[in-house]
Structures are given as structure tokens and as C-alpha cells.
Amino acid sequence: MSSARGGVYVHLPFCPYVCPYCDFAKWPLRRSDAAKYLAALHAEIEAAPDFAGTTLFFGGGTPNTYEPAQIANLVARLRARFAPDGFAETTIELNPDGELCTDAAFAAYRDAGIDRVSFGVQSFVPAELALLGRRHTPQDVATAVARARAAGIANVSLDLIFGTPGQNEATWRASLAAALALGPNHISTYGLTIEDDTPYADWYAREPAAFASNDLEAELYAIAIGTLEDAGFEHYEISNFARAGARSQHNANYWRNGEYLGLGVGAASYRDGTRSIHTKDRDAYVAAATAGLPIPGDDERLDGAARVGEAAMLALRTREGVDLAYFAERYALDFLDFYRPVVARWRESGTLDVTPTHVRLTQRGRFVANDVCAAFVILSEAPEARSRRTGP
Ligand code: SF4
Numbered sequence: 001m002s003s004a005r006g007g008v009y010v011h012l013p014f015c016p017y018v019c020p021y022c023d024f025a026k027w028p029l030r031r032s033d034a035a036k037y038l039a040a041l042h043a044e045i046e047a048a049p050d051f052a053g054t055t056l057f058f059g060g061g062t063p064n065t066y067e068p069a070q071i072a073n074l075v076a077r078l079r080a081r082f083a084p085d086g087f088a089e090t091t092i093e094l095n096p097d098g099e100l101c102t103d104a105a106f107a108a109y110r111d112a113g114i115d116r117v118s119f120g121v122q123s124f125v126p127a128e129l130a131l132l133g134r135r136h137t138p139q140d141v142a143t144a145v146a147r148a149r150a151a152g153i154a155n156v157s158l159d160l161i162f163g164t165p166g167q168n169e170a171t172w173r174a175s176l177a178a179a180l181a182l183g184p185n186h187i188s189t190y191g192l193t194i195e196d197d198t199p200y201a202d203w204y205a206r207e208p209a210a211f212a213s214n215d216l217e218a219e220l221y222a223i224a225i226g227t228l229e230d231a232g233f234e235h236y237e238i239s240n241f242a243r244a245g246a247r248s249q250h251n252a253n254y255w256r257n258g259e260y261l262g263l264g265v266g267a268a269s270y271r272d273g274t275r276s277i278h279t280k281d282r283d284a285y286v287a288a289a290t291a292g293l294p295i296p297g298d299d300e301r302l303d304g305a306a307r308v309g310e311a312a313m314l315a316l317r318t319r320e321g322v323d324l325a326y327f328a329e330r331y332a333l334d335f336l337d338f339y340r341p342v343v344a345r346w347r348e349s350g351t352l353d354v355t356p357t358h359v360r361l362t363q364r365g366r367f368v369a370n371d372v373c374a375a376f377v378i379l380s381e382a383p384e385a386r387s388r389r390t391g392p
Helices: 031-047 068-082 103-112 126-131 138-150 169-181 199-206 214-230 249-255 282-291 304-316 324-331 340-348 364-381 383-387
Strands: 005-012 052-060 089-094 116-122 155-162 186-191 234-237 240-242 259-263 268-271 274-278 297-301 352-354 358-361
Touching: 005 068, 005 249, 031 068, 031 259, 031 282, 052 068, 052 249, 068 103, 089 249, 103 138, 116 138, 138 155, 155 169, 155 214, 169 214, 186 214, 214 234, 214 240, 214 364, 249 259, 249 304, 304 324, 304 358, 304 364, 340 352, 340 364, 352 364, 358 364
Parallel strands: 005 052, 005 259, 052 089, 089 116, 116 155, 155 186
Antiparallel strands: 186 240, 234 240, 259 268, 268 274, 274 297, 352 358
16 A cells, blocks of 8 residues: 555536636536536546545635535545545635525535635625626625534635735725634635736736736735734735634645645646646546546656755745754755755845744745745756755
């Protein structure tokens, strides 16, 4: 039996409608396509390699385009296959649309063992929701949260986006206040990114001024940090805030560079030092999984410096940062020596804090996190860095 263990991710790619900013692997719902996909997914689950699942996460797409009984059936199969003693945390991403978030749905999720729900809210401002192409209302979100809690699912997360067209400091503060008023355990805030080949990319090309400037985006991020920390949330990862004890266990495993198993179209896995990603071609995925053949996709073996760079990038995103003793033990590596030039450069610029035990982003560093993290990956891939590697 393989010793691989970690989070299990299941991709459910259908949506009731497609949002103009989104570049996830997703398709507008057609029942016949969704049924074929579900059958393929079950076939992949049965044929998947042995894996000890610690957490389970349904993402999408919009997982609640499937019937609650179908979700419950999936949870049962996944548990039987990967976690006979149960998952430590089972999360489902939900569109808060009123028709999709019924009392019966939450009761079914609870009975299936789902103990965490993550709502794709994005904004509580109707005009912003309209521009984002979202059809739910702020009242839908409040109703959905109340229904989840009434069903006994206490662990609620809300996703918000900042930097959206038309947004300003006042409307962002209003969204944050409305989110806090619902008493969530966890909030994720993501800066809008303009993805290629989306309607938003066309809009941005025509009218860049309609979108937030870098300065405004930084200001909105600062408002989120200040507002949520003042409300008692811990800013435990660049985009994530949690009340005590409510960090996402599933995502924490990614940031620890732990192993994970991804199932479904476009899903990524990381096992035994190899990162692999399934094809984003849904027909190719369904055909292969249904026939019991290997799923087409790409594999990348992360050895040595690439593995350390990836781990450094992920760890720096978290509040704890890089644990020097952990890196020494896991990668047989003196982190400060290995990364001496890049640590010195970012420390001098006030973005890195170095203690005897950890290296982490400063307050200022959170605003340039992508640049800082990328520097560690780039250095780790340089030939001179590779030659100095002492780790596995
Ligand atoms: S943002 Fe979410 S709901 Fe909208 S199309 Fe993408 S996956 Fe579907």
C-alpha cells in the first residue's frame, strides 16, 4: 500500500451560468453532460491509486449544481475508498443562489458528513454582483448561511473579491461589514485577476480605467486586513482570515507542501514528489476515466531545488512563514545559507522578517507577496543554487 496521504480534491465543473472573469475548468450546466461526467468521476475514484485521505474538498465549478443525494453518494464512495475512518474536514463550495441552497440540501450535506461550507459571495453590493455576472443577491447569502447553520453545519466560509469594476473603498467596506454581520468562521479575499481569453480580458483591453489601479487594489487589501483583524480574525495566509480554530485544514496542507490527490477534469495532484495535472479537456477526461484508462495530462517531477523553492513559496504565504528547523529536517538544507542573497535583498527592503527560527513576510511584505515568493522559486532554479543543494 502506498504511504501517500493528504487532502483529496474533487472537481465538479458545471455552473448554472458562466461568470465573465472566470478561467476555471467549468461549463454551463447541461444535465446529460453532468450525468456523464459524474459516472466518469466515479470510475476514476474506483481506479485511483491508494491514498490516505485526511481532508476532502469539493470545488468547481459549482458543486451544488449536482443534487444533494449525488453529492452524498460521492462522499460515501470517497470515504470508502480513501478514508474509512472518516475525513477530518469535508468542505463543499457553494453558489449561494436561493434555489440551490435549500434546507433539504443542507440536511443532506450534514447527513453525508460535510462539516464545512464555503460560499462564493464575491460582493454584497448588487451593482458589483451584476458586473461580476453573479445572479445571487445579498439576501440569498444571508438565507443560505442561516440554513446551513440551522442544519447544524457550523463552519461557514465566505469568499469575497476586491478590485472589481466600479468598486471603491466605501463599497468594499460595506461588503466586509455585511460579511462580518453573518458571523462567518472564515473569510477569503481575492484580488481580481484579469485572465486571458475571458470577457473581462476583452473589457480590460477596451477600457482599462474601468478596473482598479494597483494603488487602489493595495488600499482595498489593506482595508480587508485592518477590518478583519479588528473583528478578531487571524490573517493566517495571504488571502485567508479565520476565527480561532477555523483555519482551512485542507488548504493548510497545500501550504505545508503536503501531498494531495485531485480527481476530476483539470484537477492537480502532488504525490511522491511528482506534481500532475489532469487534462482540462472534459471530453478527453470523461472518455479516459470511463474506459478505465490513465487520465491524460501533464506530470512534473519536483526534485531538489525545485521542490525546496515550491515549499518556500508556499510557506511564505502563511503567517508562520518558513520554519527553519522544519526545512533543515525535511530538505536537509540550511535555508538561510541556501537563500542568502534573496533573503538579504528582501530583508533590506523591509519585506522579510528573519528570526532565529523563522523567515516570514512583514506587514509590508504581504503587499508584494507574489514578487517575494517568486524570487525564492527563481533562485532555487538557478544552476548555482542547484549545485549548492544538499537536500533530497
Ligand atoms: S466564478 Fe464560479 S460560478 Fe462563476 S463560472 Fe467560475 S466557477 Fe462558475
